[in-house]
Amino acid sequence: MHPPKIRFTGLLAALLALAMVAVSCGGSDDDGGTGATGGGGAQTTEARLSATLNASGATFPKPFYEVVIAGYQKEQPGVTVNYNGTGSGAGRQALQDGVVDFAGSDGLVNAADVAKYKGELLYVPTVAAPITVSYNLGDVRDLTLDADTIARIFQRQIRKWDDPAIAALNSGVRLPSTDITVARRSDGSGTTENFSKYLVAAAPDTWTLRSGSTVEWPGDTQAGNGNQGVAQIVKSTAGAIGYVDLSDAKASGLQFAKVRNKADRAVVPSVDGATAAMAGAQVNADLSYNPLNADGADAYPITAPTWILVYKNQTDKAKGEAIKSFLRYLLDDGQKLAEDVDYAPLPKSLQEKAVAQLNNIAVPVA
Amino acid sequence: MTLTTRPPSPARPGALASPGRAGLSDRSFRSLTLGCGLLVLVILGLITISTTQEAWPAFTHDGLRFFTSDRWAPSADAFGSLPFVYGTVVTAVIALVIAVPISVGMALFLSDVAPRRLRRPVSSLVDLLAAVPSVVYGLWGVIVLAPWLAGIYGRVSDVTSPVPVLSNLFEGPSSGRSLFTAGLILALMVTPIITSISREVFDTVPTTAKEAAYALGSTRWEMIRAAVFPHSRAGVVGGVMLGLGRAMGETIAAALVIGSSPQISARLFGSGDSMAAVIANEFGEAGGLHRAALIGLGVELFAITILVNLIARHVVGRAGVRS
Numbered sequence: 001m002h003p004p005k006i007r008f009t010g011l012l013a014a015l016l017a018l019a020m021v022a023v024s025c026g027g028s029d030d031d032g033g034t035g036a037t038g039g040g041g042a043q044t045t046e047a048r049l050s051a052t053l054n055a056s057g058a059t060f061p062k063p064f065y066e067v068v069i070a071g072y073q074k075e076q077p078g079v080t081v082n083y084n085g086t087g088s089g090a091g092r093q094a095l096q097d098g099v100v101d102f103a104g105s106d107g108l109v110n111a112a113d114v115a116k117y118k119g120e121l122l123y124v125p126t127v128a129a130p131i132t133v134s135y136n137l138g139d140v141r142d143l144t145l146d147a148d149t150i151a152r153i154f155q156r157q158i159r160k161w162d163d164p165a166i167a168a169l170n171s172g173v174r175l176p177s178t179d180i181t182v183a184r185r186s187d188g189s190g191t192t193e194n195f196s197k198y199l200v201a202a203a204p205d206t207w208t209l210r211s212g213s214t215v216e217w218p219g220d221t222q223a224g225n226g227n228q229g230v231a232q233i234v235k236s237t238a239g240a241i242g243y244v245d246l247s248d249a250k251a252s253g254l255q256f257a258k259v260r261n262k263a264d265r266a267v268v269p270s271v272d273g274a275t276a277a278m279a280g281a282q283v284n285a286d287l288s289y290n291p292l293n294a295d296g297a298d299a300y301p302i303t304a305p306t307w308i309l310v311y312k313n314q315t316d317k318a319k320g321e322a323i324k325s326f327l328r329y330l331l332d333d334g335q336k337l338a339e340d341v342d343y344a345p346l347p348k349s350l351q352e353k354a355v356a357q358l359n360n361i362a363v364p365v366a
Numbered sequence: 367m368t369l370t371t372r373p374p375s376p377a378r379p380g381a382l383a384s385p386g387r388a389g390l391s392d393r394s395f396r397s398l399t400l401g402c403g404l405l406v407l408v409i410l411g412l413i414t415i416s417t418t419q420e421a422w423p424a425f426t427h428d429g430l431r432f433f434t435s436d437r438w439a440p441s442a443d444a445f446g447s448l449p450f451v452y453g454t455v456v457t458a459v460i461a462l463v464i465a466v467p468i469s470v471g472m473a474l475f476l477s478d479v480a481p482r483r484l485r486r487p488v489s490s491l492v493d494l495l496a497a498v499p500s501v502v503y504g505l506w507g508v509i510v511l512a513p514w515l516a517g518i519y520g521r522v523s524d525v526t527s528p529v530p531v532l533s534n535l536f537e538g539p540s541s542g543r544s545l546f547t548a549g550l551i552l553a554l555m556v557t558p559i560i561t562s563i564s565r566e567v568f569d570t571v572p573t574t575a576k577e578a579a580y581a582l583g584s585t586r587w588e589m590i591r592a593a594v595f596p597h598s599r600a601g602v603v604g605g606v607m608l609g610l611g612r613a614m615g616e617t618i619a620a621a622l623v624i625g626s627s628p629q630i631s632a633r634l635f636g637s638g639d640s641m642a643a644v645i646a647n648e649f650g651e652a653g654g655l656h657r658a659a660l661i662g663l664g665v666e667l668f669a670i671t672i673l674v675n676l677i678a679r680h681v682v683g684r685a686g687v688r689s
Binding site (some may be wrong): 059086087088089090092093110112113181188189190193196209210211213214215216217219220221222223225229233236237253311343 | 438439440441621622625626629631636646647649653654656657682683
């Protein structure tokens, strides 16, 4: 492992890292021993590899990557994979700077930024997960919302739970006249990005805040740090509503709403709903795809995708082979681990395309 | 941080014995310290250059609006830093308004009122407050303090609602995550700094001056007013300025409790945002112009901090002349 290059941007990063060190308190583990001696007796079908892979990026798929890394460690004890949840933007920047071997990203690379990378990039879709619209409304256990209503609630145009717009979607449900409290993220987030992208796509006439990792929320919304922070606000505030990823919503024991999809069916956020959304999405040649507001009767419409970004032309033989081997594991055995941590595995067709994508990674012979 | 006052050590008799060697060592010591001093300037210069360079796209994109606009909307490529400057200043002012009287009182207690055997343990405890990591203050603030304060804020806004100006400042409803909560947490964080500097300064007041005041028949408070305050004004102002710098630059505690709404509002119980907090919150997912704008905020905070320090230096200088 060569020491990281120190450059002007490095100095800058150090300065800002001071400000951020407490946020990303994960910290990078010291990757001293590359385990060249191997050791252990795990028999694998693949050749024994030895490398240390450093990666950083999206926090949203991190719990999934962690179980995959733990599983992969058993297959290839000589390969150490470090995944640092710094956020998609920081992960892409790190890949641009060449300080990581691959990056996790919830979003695609802007056309304007493509030239800043050190070579051609490949997208490897890994997993997806539903974003729930969670709420705290006492004994109201069954709530249905549609994109238009969600947009108006989060823009503070609907301020009470017994608003006619909500009542129209929930005939037979007794809605209290409680004030609505909107909970949203205080930090920039891929979850916010996907949630706002969904509203742009599904409620274009109503949603005016556009999409992004942070949007211009009304001043009287409540901000929480991370999915847990939003979940905590929803849990502790009667009448609160917020967008939280499925695993955190479940962990906090929140109620979540059914959301009407493009086929006008109310779908509960679930792993199956997310896989159906991926299956209904149009997949492009570079394996970018958009499962938000996807077609399909069972598709849960607020389904967030995520990718691993990797350079097509690898420069280091050991690392290149380790990356291919790790990603192959992630797309094969790793997919079976997804549901345990509330992520949706790729549908068969997309999974096959993703495995085929790995063959495009070129590793130097020597 | 501890400042220990030590009586000036008597010069060792042999130290000045051989003038030639002393000259050489003086010269090398001089260049060594000069190098250290210059290193600071070089580092500051490099930081300024590289951050300004990275922030340049945002400065050229928004021009002067970067500094004058109150609209921060990364999704619409609009980057106005004013709400963050406002939040930074308001929270720092709240922090100082609360922390300065408490700190000065605590320092006076420790230097002039407390029984001698109590002084050391209490001042160690105060210093210990400064050693608590800011994320601990932040988490405590958001999990324990903010929900509790929300109830108190509610009562305060009910009581003040008929009063013209106060009703605007203390208007509800509040979630507890607000400018005022951030100010309170910051006050807690700067108190140990101001206290320990003030205490050191009060300790340097000559006993003769104090006894002179007593001899003239002063009470203890009159003695403090006549002898302690005039002598230590500059030092206390310096301590306050250090505290102000800490309050303005504090990141993670503010990020957790301030509410993260970039808005300029007189409502102290409403949410706001500060410069350091928004950088911490949004940097991870930022790209392109957004990233440049966040770095631009860093440059602006850097400039404001330098400005505050220069003003402080000026104030201390003037106060020093007067006393």
